[in-house]
Structure formats: C-alpha cells, structure tokens
Amino acid sequence: MYTLTNVLRPYAWGSPTAIATLLGRTPSGGPEAELWLSAHRDSPSLATSPDGGIGPLDALISADPDGMLGSPCRSTFGDQLPFLAKILAAAEPLSLQVHPTLRQAQEGFAREETAGVPRDAADRNYKDDNHKTELILALTDFEALCGFRSAVASRAVFEHLAAVFDLAAATFPPVLLNVISDLSGTDEPAALRAAFHRLITGGSDVSAAAAAVVTVLRSGAPMTPHQRELSTVVSLNGTYPGDPGVLLSLLLNPVSLKPGEAIYVPAGTVHVYLCGLGVEVMACSDNVLRGGLTRKHVDVPEVMKTVEFRAIPVPMSQADITELGQEIWAPPFGEFQLQRAVLEPGGSPVPLAQNGPMLVIAVEGSALMDSPRGDMLLERGASVFVPARENPVVAHPVSGARLTAVLYAVTVAGCS
Numbered sequence: 500m501y502t503l504t505n506v507l508r509p510y511a512w513g514s515p516t517a518i519a520t521l522l523g524r525t526p527s528g529g530p531e532a533e534l535w536l537s538a539h540r541d542s543p544s545l546a547t548s549p550d551g552g553i554g555p556l557d558a559l560i561s562a563d564p565d566g567m568l569g570s571p572c573r574s575t576f577g578d579q580l581p582f583l584a585k586i587l588a589a590a591e592p593l594s595l596q597v598h599p600t601l602r603q604a605q606e607g608f609a610r611e612e613t614a615g616v617p618r619d620a621a622d623r624n625y626k627d628d629n630h631k632t633e634l635i636l637a638l639t640d641f642e643a644l645c646g647f648r649s650a651v652a653s654r655a656v657f658e659h660l661a662a663v664f665d666l667a668a669a670t671f672p673p674v675l676l677n678v679i680s681d682l683s684g685t686d687e688p689a690a691l692r693a694a695f696h697r698l699i700t701g702g703s704d705v706s707a708a709a710a711a712v713v714t715v716l717r718s719g720a721p722m723t724p725h726q727r728e729l730s731t732v733v734s735l736n737g738t739y740p741g742d743p744g745v746l747l748s749l750l751l752n753p754v755s756l757k758p759g760e761a762i763y764v765p766a767g768t769v770h771v772y773l774c775g776l777g778v779e780v781m782a783c784s785d786n787v788l789r790g791g792l793t794r795k796h797v798d799v800p801e802v803m804k805t806v807e808f809r810a811i812p813v814p815m816s817q818a819d820i821t822e823l824g825q826e827i828w829a830p831p832f833g834e835f836q837l838q839r840a841v842l843e844p845g846g847s848p849v850p851l852a853q854n855g856p857m858l859v860i861a862v863e864g865s866a867l868m869d870s871p872r873g874d875m876l877l878e879r880g881a882s883v884f885v886p887a888r889e890n891p892v893v894a895h896p897v898s899g900a901r902l903t904a905v906l907y908a909v910t911v912a913g914c915s
Contacts, residue, residue, distance in 0.1 A: 500868060500875050500889060501546040501559065503858075503882045508533040508542070511794070517588035517776045521638065521862055522880035533587050536858045536882055536909075538580035539783055541626060546884055549873065556580070556884060560856075569887030571914035572855035575833065582835035584858050584909045585779040587635065592735060593772045594793030595644075595744040597805050598631035600766040604786050607801070622796045626785040632832045633781035634763040634816055636839075636907075637756035638862075641775030644731075644751035646768050646811040650690040653750045654682035656725050660712060663720040672708035674701050675746075692808040695750060695769075699743045699790055699799055706741030713745075727753055731773070735792065744771070744791030752813045761816040761837075763830035767807030768814070778907050782834040825852050829912050836912040840894050842866050842904040848895040857885040857892070857910040864904030867895040877906070 507518070513532025519525060522534075535542045543555040557579070560567045564578040572581065599607060608628035616623050635641070647653075657679045664671040678697055684690035698705055713736045716722065722729040728749055735745045751769060754762060756777075764770050771792060789795055790802040816830050818839075824847075829836040840849040842864065851857065859868070860882035868875045868883065870892045877883060877894075885892055894906055 500870060500873070501548055501556075501884045501886075502875075503536060503556070503884055504545040504547070505882060506535045506537065506542040506544065507531055508535065512589055512591040512593055514588040514590040514776070517590070517639075518586050521586065521776065524880055530590070531588060533585045533779075536584040536860060537783070539583055539627070539785060541785055544882075544884070559884075566888045567856060567886045569855040569914075572887060572911050575914040576911070580783055580856055581833075581911055582858075582909055583781050583783045584860070584907075585781075586776070586860070587772070587779045588776045589772050589774050591738055591774070592792050594787070594789040594795060595747060595769065595771050595791040596787050596789050597769050597802055598633070598764070598766050598784075599625075599786055599788065599805050601630040603766075603805060604628055604630050604784065607786075622798075624786070624788055624796070624798055624801055627783075629782055629784035629786070630766050631781050631784035631786050632763070632765055632830070632834070633779060634761055634828060634830045634835070634837060635756075635772065636761040636778045636828060636837060637758050637775060638778060639758060639776040641756040641777050642773040643754040643756070643762065644748055644771040644773065645754050645762055645764060645813060646752050646770065647691050647750055647809065648752045649810045650682045650684070650687050650694070653694070654679055656728055656749045657682065659725050663715055667715050667718065667720055669711070669715055672704070672711055674698075674704045674708050675712075687810060688808045691750065691810065695747065695806070695808065696803060698747050698750075699802070701743060705743050705746060709736055709741050709745040739792050742791045747791060752811075754813050759818075761818075761828050763814050763816045763832070765814070765831075767805060768811070769806055778837065780835050780837050780909050782832065821852070823850050825850065827852055833913045834911065835909055838908040838910075840866075840906040840908065842894060842896040842906070844896055844900045844903065846896055848893045851892045851894055851906075851908045852910060853885065853887075853890045853892060853908075854911040855887040855914060857908055859883050859885065859906055859908045861904060861906050864902040865897045865900060866904040866906055867897055869893045869895055
C-alpha cells in the first residue's frame, strides 16, 4: 500500500474550511475547492512506498501496470488508473457544464492536439481523450441541478413569471415569451434544444431578462408554487449577474441531497453543483465543457454539440448492501464504484470491495488496513493507493479506539 499526498485545487468557488474540517487539519487560508486523489497527468498524487520512495502515482503505475492495475483492468481500460476521486466543497455554484462521450472526447482531444492548442491553454476544451462520467455522494446537505426536466414543467415556470410581470404591471421580456413558445412544441427534445439554444445564445437580451426577472421577484412578487426554482434564479444572479445560466437553471431538475444520498451524471447531461460537500468519483478525465456560471472558458457551439436534449428524472444512485455487509454505490459505468466502510469501536472488520486497483481515504477516526502484503494504520485525513496485487484488504477497527472510523474506497466496477 502506498500513502498519498494529494493535490488541492483552490478554485474561487471552493469553501475555505469544509475540506479542512472534514479531514481534521488547519485550513490553508484560501478557497479549497477540490482535493484530488488521482493518477491524472495534470494533478497526480504523490505516492510514498513502504520503504520511503516517493513519486507521482501515474509514474508508479506506468512502471508496473500489471502489478498496479491487474490484467483484467488493463485489458478493459488500458494502462492508466480508470478513475479519479475528489473531495469537493462548493461554497458557490460551479459552472453550468456538460461532459463528452468517449468518442467525442477522443475526437475533440485529437482535434486540439492537431491544431497545436497547448494543453494548459485557458481556451482548451479537451485536456485528455477520456470521457468523464461521474457520481457525487453528499457528505452534507448538497444542492445541485441535474438533467433536463420535462418541457411542460419548465414552461409552467416561465408562464408563472409572465403572470407575475402582469401583476407587477411590468413588461415581460420578449425573449422569455419566445422561450414559452419554444417549450410548447410537441417534439420534446426539439423543444428543449430550442429553449436552451435561445437562452445560451441570447446575449444582452437574456442578460436584461435575467435582471428584470430578479428585480420583479425581489419586489415581493409571488414565487409559489415555484419558490425553489425562482429562489435559485435570484441566488445565481447574485453571483453571476446576467449570465445565461441564471435562466437556463429553470430548464433543469433541482436536486437536494441529504448526507449519504448520491446522483450520477452520464455524458451529455447538463448539470450545476450549487453548494455542499461531497465525495466525487469519475472516470479519469478533466474534460469539462462550460456554458455559463463561470469565469472560465465558455464554448457554446461545443456545448450544443455535446448536450443530450431529453428530459430525465433525477439520476439518483442507491447504495447496495452486499452479503459481506459492504455499502456500495455502483452507477452504470464500468470505471468505478464507491464504498463507504463504517467501523464502530470494538466492532467487526469490513472487507473492502476491490476489483483491481483501489483508492481509500479516511474522513473520521482511524482504521487498520490489513492486506496479504502487510498492515497500515490509516488515520483521519490520510489516503492510500492499493495495487491490484495487494488484494484482499480488510479494514479493522483500531484496538481501544473510542471513535467510529469512516472510510471511502474507490475501485473499478467491472472489467472484462
């Protein structure tokens, strides 16, 4: 087992305290948005071997791919760690974004490589040639928007706004009348595409419409029965005034997660994480196409090519309890699954589900990691990489411990 030193990304939307509080350390003093447990070439964790050797995790894997990943994992996903894990702490909304399919990522990456776009360029869309399907498990109350809801449901909100403007004797923005017309079409995917395109490309007309909507709502206009959605509009406009994402939020499913609840995000699904702390797991990629609610690069044509315009229910991911008592979230992606292991003082050990390589982080208490090649004490805030050859691993409560230990372990969901 290799102990990890992980990369902390200080994006402006990050909470200054949430990750530090979770892991029991002193805050850095700035925003702490994401802690990457990763072999991604942009931000690999540093791995320390039992004999004290230190090196990037991606290099460690490259030096011995069969021992680190295992033959089944290599044959399915190649010679890289198929997944990436993060602790994500959002104090402000992340960008309105979408992730490409594997084919789109491969084509986009090749296109930008051929064009000579530097991989660290601010306007680069494709950082790698992989897709970025993902799952977020809430550790605190967590708010998000995920996937299109029905055109009928979205139209009802815009029609409510039209009535509110009428009550206030204010002029309803024409661009929003057009959105209502778009959403009235009988072909739902076409209706969602038309409304989304109108708002994301509307420029100053949409910015003015967002300002007008917020002004009317703040004047005391009734929000019921759409209090939740319209409150989000007011909040988003406070952070990103006039951004098209403010009104685009009305096309998406609102999501409120309690601790222990999770959603998964397939390729092509528009989503926004609004606030909260969670464990995020994804295929090993950093490909993000942004359409708004950000100060980073926005590429509307690429977003329009990538989004899947269909209404979906909120994609909840339910935990399965195995015969061994393992609590596992396994979304419909082969690259990863997430396990939570809770070790009560004096309680029973918990076997960690391991299909090839595994990443483990302790967020509460301490646990003894027992493998055929040796034991390791994993304390709160610490993390390890477990090679495929070091299997099986069982997590034991520490003798005499008075605190419950909580571990999160990520491994491959399935290999051919």
